[in-house]
Amino acid sequence: MPSDAPGAIGAAVEALWAGGIVGLPTETVYGLCVLPQDAALAAVISAKRRSEEKGIALMVDSMAQVEALAVLPDAARRLAEHFWPGPLTLVLSPLVGVALPDLLYGATGSLGFRMPDHPTPRALAARLGPVAVTSANISGQPEARSAAELIASVGHSLALVLDGGPARGGVPSTVVEFDTAGQPRILRAGAIDAASIQQVARDTKGSAG
Numbered sequence: 001m002p003s004d005a006p007g008a009i010g011a012a013v014e015a016l017w018a019g020g021i022v023g024l025p026t027e028t029v030y031g032l033c034v035l036p037q038d039a040a041l042a043a044v045i046s047a048k049r050r051s052e053e054k055g056i057a058l059m060v061d062s063m064a065q066v067e068a069l070a071v072l073p074d075a076a077r078r079l080a081e082h083f084w085p086g087p088l089t090l091v092l093s094p095l096v097g098v099a100l101p102d103l104l105y106g107a108t109g110s111l112g113f114r115m116p117d118h119p120t121p122r123a124l125a126a127r128l129g130p131v132a133v134t135s136a137n138i139s140g141q142p143e144a145r146s147a148a149e150l151i152a153s154v155g156h157s158l159a160l161v162l163d164g165g166p167a168r169g170g171v172p173s174t175v176v177e178f179d180t181a182g183q184p185r186i187l188r189a190g191a192i193d194a195a196s197i198q199q200v201a202r203d204t205k206g207s208a209g
Contacts, residue, residue: 003120003162012160013127016040020159021047023136023150024124026116028087028169028191029143030136030150032158033059033124041103041132047157050139055106057089057114059133061125066090066113069098069130073182075201082200085117087169087191091177104132114173120162135172145170176201 001008003025012022012033019040022033032047034040036058045052060066063080070092072080079088091110094100104111114133116122124131136144137153144150147163155161174190176197184201186194 001160001162003164008162009120009123009127012124012162015159016124016128016131018159019043021154021157022124023144023147023154023158023161024120025118025147025162025164025167026121026133027118027167028116028172029145029167030147031059031121031133032136032154033121033131033133035128036100036104036130036132038101038103041101043157044132044134045103047154048134048137048139050134052103053107055108055110055112056104056132056134057112058104058130059121059125060113060115060130061122062115065125065130066092068095069100070094070111070113073178075182075184076176076178078200078203079176079184079197080115083192084115085122086115087117087171087173089114089173089175089188091175091187093178093180108177110177112175118164120164143170143172 016035032044034044089112091112136150145167171191174192175188176184
């Protein structure tokens with residue numbers, strides 16, 4: 001189904017509420033989206049043949065959705081304000097008392113957050129709250145850059161595919177985690193280069209220094 005077709009978001013919401021996996025475009029690569037519930041998370045991990053220790057990021061539509069679940073160090077806030085919406089995943093410590101499925105955290109005990117620069121995933125997060133998203137590919141294989149590549153890789157596992165045409169970027173998001181002192185560390189190089197991440201993270205006055 002075209003991602004901008006009338007009723008596309010509603011159909012995706014229904015598929016997700018039913019526990020299904022939805023394939024969808026982002027500005028980088030195609031993703032697999034599920035509700036952050038145990039059975040749905042287990043299904044998407046099985047479809048990708050992914051290790052449970054890696055965790056799965058949450059896709060959000062606002063900073064408020066992040067702040068309700070995680071500690072946001074100053075450097076992380078600067079990165080979010082500068083690069084979101086965009087190809088940046090922040091890995092943050094959950095707030096005390098937040099209870100989410102273990103499969104989201106993986107082995108680290110942290111939560112990943114992504115605010116894509118694409119209307120389709122943002123619309124789903126706006127309707128449903130944070131939803132789990134991971135790249136649309138078998139673990140270790142190239143990421144899908146089109147709906148056709150997504151279907152070829154994991155199509156048998158999907159309840160619905162939203163086709164937004166070829167992905168604009170083709171390079172996955174840069175993943176940045178924060179230590180207990182709030183200092184950033186790049187876990188995965190991606191669409192945003194390391195120099196830009198470091199400059200914005202340490203820049204409190206709008207210029208590096």
